[in-house]
Structure formats: C-alpha cells, structure tokens
Amino acid sequence: MSGFDLQAYLAERRALVDTALERHLPSEAAPPLTIHRAMRYSVMAGGKRLRPILVIAGAEAVGGAATMVMPTACALEMIHTYSLIHDDLPAMDDDDYRRGRLTNHKVFGDAIAILAGDALLTLAFRLIADNADLVSDPRVIRDVVAEIADAAGTIGMVGGQVVDIESEGKAISAETLEYIHRHKTAALIRASLRVGARLAGGDAKAVAAITEAGSDLGLAFQIVDDILDVEGSLEELGKTAGSDERKQKATYPGIHGREASRRQAKMLIDRAKERLGVFGQRSAPLLALADYVVERKS
Amino acid sequence: MSGFDLQAYLAERRALVDTALERHLPSEAAPPLTIHRAMRYSVMAGGKRLRPILVIAGAEAVGGAATMVMPTACALEMIHTYSLIHDDLPAMDDDDYRRGRLTNHKVFGDAIAILAGDALLTLAFRLIADNADLVSDPRVIRDVVAEIADAAGTIGMVGGQVVDIESEGKAISAETLEYIHRHKTAALIRASLRVGARLAGGDAKAVAAITEAGSDLGLAFQIVDDILDVEGSLEELGKTAGSDERKQKATYPGIHGREASRRQAKMLIDRAKERLGVFGQRSAPLLALADYVVERKS
Numbered sequence: 001m002s003g004f005d006l007q008a009y010l011a012e013r014r015a016l017v018d019t020a021l022e023r024h025l026p027s028e029a030a031p032p033l034t035i036h037r038a039m040r041y042s043v044m045a046g047g048k049r050l051r052p053i054l055v056i057a058g059a060e061a062v063g064g065a066a067t068m069v070m071p072t073a074c075a076l077e078m079i080h081t082y083s084l085i086h087d088d089l090p091a092m093d094d095d096d097y098r099r100g101r102l103t104n105h106k107v108f109g110d111a112i113a114i115l116a117g118d119a120l121l122t123l124a125f126r127l128i129a130d131n132a133d134l135v136s137d138p139r140v141i142r143d144v145v146a147e148i149a150d151a152a153g154t155i156g157m158v159g160g161q162v163v164d165i166e167s168e169g170k171a172i173s174a175e176t177l178e179y180i181h182r183h184k185t186a187a188l189i190r191a192s193l194r195v196g197a198r199l200a201g202g203d204a205k206a207v208a209a210i211t212e213a214g215s216d217l218g219l220a221f222q223i224v225d226d227i228l229d230v231e232g233s234l235e236e237l238g239k240t241a242g243s244d245e246r247k248q249k250a251t252y253p254g255i256h257g258r259e260a261s262r263r264q265a266k267m268l269i270d271r272a273k274e275r276l277g278v279f280g281q282r283s284a285p286l287l288a289l290a291d292y293v294v295e296r297k298s
Numbered sequence: 299m300s301g302f303d304l305q306a307y308l309a310e311r312r313a314l315v316d317t318a319l320e321r322h323l324p325s326e327a328a329p330p331l332t333i334h335r336a337m338r339y340s341v342m343a344g345g346k347r348l349r350p351i352l353v354i355a356g357a358e359a360v361g362g363a364a365t366m367v368m369p370t371a372c373a374l375e376m377i378h379t380y381s382l383i384h385d386d387l388p389a390m391d392d393d394d395y396r397r398g399r400l401t402n403h404k405v406f407g408d409a410i411a412i413l414a415g416d417a418l419l420t421l422a423f424r425l426i427a428d429n430a431d432l433v434s435d436p437r438v439i440r441d442v443v444a445e446i447a448d449a450a451g452t453i454g455m456v457g458g459q460v461v462d463i464e465s466e467g468k469a470i471s472a473e474t475l476e477y478i479h480r481h482k483t484a485a486l487i488r489a490s491l492r493v494g495a496r497l498a499g500g501d502a503k504a505v506a507a508i509t510e511a512g513s514d515l516g517l518a519f520q521i522v523d524d525i526l527d528v529e530g531s532l533e534e535l536g537k538t539a540g541s542d543e544r545k546q547k548a549t550y551p552g553i554h555g556r557e558a559s560r561r562q563a564k565m566l567i568d569r570a571k572e573r574l575g576v577f578g579q580r581s582a583p584l585l586a587l588a589d590y591v592v593e594r595k596s
Binding site for chain 2: 026031032034035036039082086089091092109110111112114115117118119121122123125126128129130132138139141142143145146149150152153154155158159161162163165166
C-alpha cells in the first residue's frame with residue numbers, strides 16, 4: 001500500500017496485544033496453577049493476533065485508538081484460542097501440533113484442556129465488561145457482549161464447527177462449504193471489526209461499511225487458509241500441512257480448484273477494500289490488512 | 299416456614315423458568331439441528347432450577363419481580379448445565395447418567411457434547427446482555443457480566459473443578475475440600491442471589507447481606523449434596539449413588555463424618571437465615587429456600 005508500512009504496523013499492534021494479554025491472563029503463580037498455566041500456554045504461543053488487530057483497526061478507522069478497545073481485542077483472541085484448544089481435542093480434530101508446538105491436551109491432558117478452553121471463553125466476557133471503563137458510552141458494552149456471543153455461538157463459530165464435523169468424510173456442496181467458512185471463521189473476524197468500530201463510537205454508516213468489508217475479509221481469509229493447507233508445509237504453518245485432506249475435509253480449492261479459489265479470494269478482498277473507501281486516510285491499515293489476508297504465506 | 303408454601307412457590311417459579319428457557323433456547327428446527335437438539339436435551343432434562351429460582355428470589359427480596367431478571371436467571375441455568383455436560387465427559391468424571399437420563403455425550407457423542415457446553419456458556423452471556431432491556435439502569439449489566447464470569451471462571455466454578463479433578467484418588471485436607479466446594483458450587487449459587495438483587499436495584503447494604511447469605515447457602519448446599527451422595531440411591535438422585543466414593547473423591551462426610559456434616563450444614567443455614575432478616579417480609583421465599591437446601595432428599 002502506497003507508503004503504508006504494514007509490517008511495522010502489525011509488529012507494533014502485535015506487541016501491544018501481547019503485552020495486554022500478558023496482563024489480562026491470570027498469573028501462573030495464582031491458584032489453581034495448572035489451569036492458568038494451560039491458558040497461558042495456548043494464548044501466549046504466538047500466532048498472528050489477527051482478530052485483536054482487526055478490533056484495533058476497526059477502532060482506528062472511525063478515529064479511535066487501540067487503548068479504547070484493548071480488553072475486547074484480548075477477549076477476541078481468547079475466544080479464538082479457546083476454539084482452537086477444543087477443536088484440537090481427540091474427540092474433535094485430534095491434532096497433536098498447533099503453531100509449531102504440542103497442542104494443549106497433549107501437554108496438560110484432555111480434562112484440563114477442556115477446562116482451559118471453558119475458562120478462556122468465560123474470561124473473554126469478563127474483559128468485555130471491563131472495557132466499559134474505557135469508552136465514552138458504557139451502554140455500548142451490552143451490544144458488544146451480544147454481538148460477540150452471537151458470532152461465537154451456534155449462529156456463528158460453534159455452528160460452523162458443528163457442520164464442519166458433521167461433513168467430515170462426506171461429499172458436500174459448495175453451499176455447505178461456504179456455510180462452514182462463513183460461520184466457523186468469518187463470523188468472528190467480522191465481529192472483531194464491528195465491535196472495534198462500535199466501541200470507538202463509529203456511526204451507523206461506518207459500522208455498516210465495516211460489517212460488509214469484514215464479511216468479505218473473513219471469507220477470503222478462510223479461502224486462503226484452505227489454499228495454504230493444500231500448498232503449505234509443516235515448517236511454514238506450524239501444523240501438519242494437508243491436514244484437511246488427511247481428515248477428508250472439504251476445502252475451497254478441493255471444490256472450486258486452486259485458481260478459481262485464488263480469484264475468488266482476490267475478488268472478495270477488492271470488494272472489501274472498495275467498501276473501506278468511506279474511511280479515507282484512516283482506512284490505510286485496513287486496506288493493507290486486506291492485502292495481507294490474500295498475500296500471506298502462513 | 300410459618301404460612302409460606304414453599305412447594306407452591308418452587309412449582310410456580312420452576313414453571314416460569316421452564317417457559318423462559320424454552321423460549322430462549324434455539325429451536326430444534328433451526329440449523330445446525332444437532333447442536334440445538336443437544337443443548338435442549340440437557341437443559342430441558344428437568345432439574346431443580348435452583349440457580350434461576352435464586353436469581354428470582356434475590357430480586358424479590360429487594361422488591362423486584364421475576365420478569366425483571368428472567369434472561370439472567372436462564373443464563374445461570376445454562377451455565378450450570380454446560381458445566382454438567384463437560385463434567386460428565388469421559389475425559390472428566392465419565393458419567394453415563396444424569397438426572398435419570400443418559401448423559402449428553404452418550405447420546406450425541408463427545409464432540410457435540412463439548413460444543414453444546416460451549417454454546418450454552420456463550421448463549422448465557424447473550425441472555426445477560428438482553429436483560430438490559432428489562433432493568434431501570436442498563437449500566438448494571440456490565441457488572442452482572444463481570445460477576446457471573448468471575449463466579450464461573452478460574453476464580454470460581456472452573457477453578458473448583460480443576461482442584462476437584464487434581465484431588466481424585468488423593469487424601470486431601472479439610473481446607474482443600476472446602477476450597478473445592480466454595481468454588482465449584484457455592485460461587486455460582488452466591489452469584490445467582492447477588493445478580494438477582496443487583497438487577498432489581500438492591501442497594502449496597504441489601505447486596506452485602508444477600509452475598510453473605512448466598513455464600514453460606516452455597517456451601518451448605520454442597521455439603522448436603524455430599525451427604526445425599528453417600529446415602530442416596532439411583533432412584534432418588536437420578537445418578538449413580540456413591541459415585542463420589544467410586545471415583546475416590548473426598549466428601550464432606552468422608553472427612554468430617556456424617557453427623558458433623560449435618561450440623562455444619564444446619565449452622566450455615568441458620569446463619570444465612572439470620573442475615574436475610576434485613577429483608578423482613580420479603581425474605582419469606584429465601585428463608586424457605588434455605589430450609590429446603592438442608593431438608594431436601596435429592
């Protein structure tokens with residue numbers, strides 16, 4: 001993007017998020033030690049911090065700042081992490097590696113991994129409540145709780161995960177795959193942008209624009225994830241590449257082909273960027289993030 | 299209690315709660331069907347509805363009504379149910395029966411049971427947010443979200459469950475057992491009473507009194523649960539009696555003896571009732587509920 005240094009932006013925001021996560025997670029020295037160690041193990045395992053950075057970018061697009069939305073940004077990362085911990089369980093995807101390290105249940109056992117996920121989801125809502133102290137109109141907190149609960153629940157992320165599990169080993173339609181992607185991944189990405197804009201006082205027009213962009217961005221992100229899973233290597237992704245295939249999961253390139261998938265992701269990103277035009281100068285981080293979603297290698 | 303018909307009170311409130319739960323749970327006809335069926339299976343399996351009734355009684359004690367707190371009352375029952383679904387999993391307590399029926403994972407499989415628990419916890423916070431429309435000061439919602447998240451998280455219910463799991467098969471101290479009981483059970487019972495009073499506009503003095511009473515009531519409830527587990531039968535409890543012993547779990551009567559346990563529960567209930575004196579006439583339901591906690595047979 002013309003003059004915008006995305007790598008510096010991402011590195012700075014990621015450092016802010018990591019510092020805030022470190023502060024908001026319970027101390028490993030506080031009892032019960034095991035669960036706090038397990039929560040920190042997965043949250044502090046690195047990762048792109050895409051969702052919290054989108055919360056921040058959503059706030060910045062309407063003139064807000066990272067400090068106004070940081071507890072909610074951390075909440076979104078905790079919800080994302082809880083979903084990964086539970087997805088990796090033997091009863092679900094049965095994965096041994098995540099972000100290049102052993103999965104939570106391989107280190108702490110299934111019981112603690114289930115509880116660590118539960119605890120992260122619970123703590124996420126505590127953090128959203130705490131965000132009330134940082135915004136000009138604390139009544140917005142109620143809407144943010146509702147939006148994030150919807151995006152994470154059965155009409156969002158959990159719903160997508162259910163259909164994903166039920167589709168394993170089956171030939172599914174393009175519509176079912178899009179349902180899975182829109183719910184399992186895109187819903188939380190869209191919500192991240194939306195709540196960032198809402199907490200920072202964005203008006204209805206701004207929130208509508210960011211919602212549509214978030215929807216496209218979220219779907220494009222998952223399409224690219226599917227492509228990377230097909231192409232990637234263990235080294236680059238930090239998880240077993242080709243794992244979708246091994247689990248007989250339908251993927252976007254599997255149904256539409258790799259070229260059509262790339263084109264579709266590009267189209268969605270272009271449309272998202274067009275919609276972000278309303279924010280003028282302030283949209284620079286979001287426009288760069290949109291390009292990053294399709295161009296990333298991991 | 300002098301003239302107060304507890305059975306009628308419980309039956310009426312339970313019917314109100316069941317109707318509200320029915321309304322707030324996603325329809326079994328809405329996709330994804332499986333997860334909605336699994337959520338309803340466990341929530342609508344009956345049960346005492348103690349936590350939602352305590353939310354209502356907490357509101358009534360400060361002059362409020364059931365209608366003002368019903369979404370939050372349902373939220374507490376959903377959090378309680380999610381904890382039972384996850385506790386029953388093979389990776390945790392590995393129970394086949396609950397409330398006289400097959401446990402969630404025995405019917406729907408481990409993956410859906412994990413997700414149904416996740417979804418109920420998530421929906422609970424959605425309902426608390428919705429409660430904002432029913433109270434005079436919607437800013438209290440932020441505090442209610444925070445209180446319930448704390449009571450359900452690692453400084454509350456999940457924390458108690460972690461120590462419970464880690465203590466299985468070990469000789470634990472009376473202090474550790476009290477830690478487990480206060481966190482795993484009492485924290486959510488106390489929070490139920492507190493948020494009922496807060497949503498209905500209770501002042502600081504009222505909330506303080508109800509908090510102390512809730513703390514005693516919660517611990518007494520779990521002590522009686524332990525006694526019933528030792529004494530009970532499959533028929534009465536709807537789960538395998540003596541299951542704590544089978545799992546080598548420490549119990550209150552196991553450590554203190556059955557007679558001392560009964561005396562301790564009675565002392566806690568008497569103290570709770572004394573503290574509820576500040577509510578005068580309005581405390582009748584709570585006083586009767588307190589007696590019910592020690593006198594119940596299941």
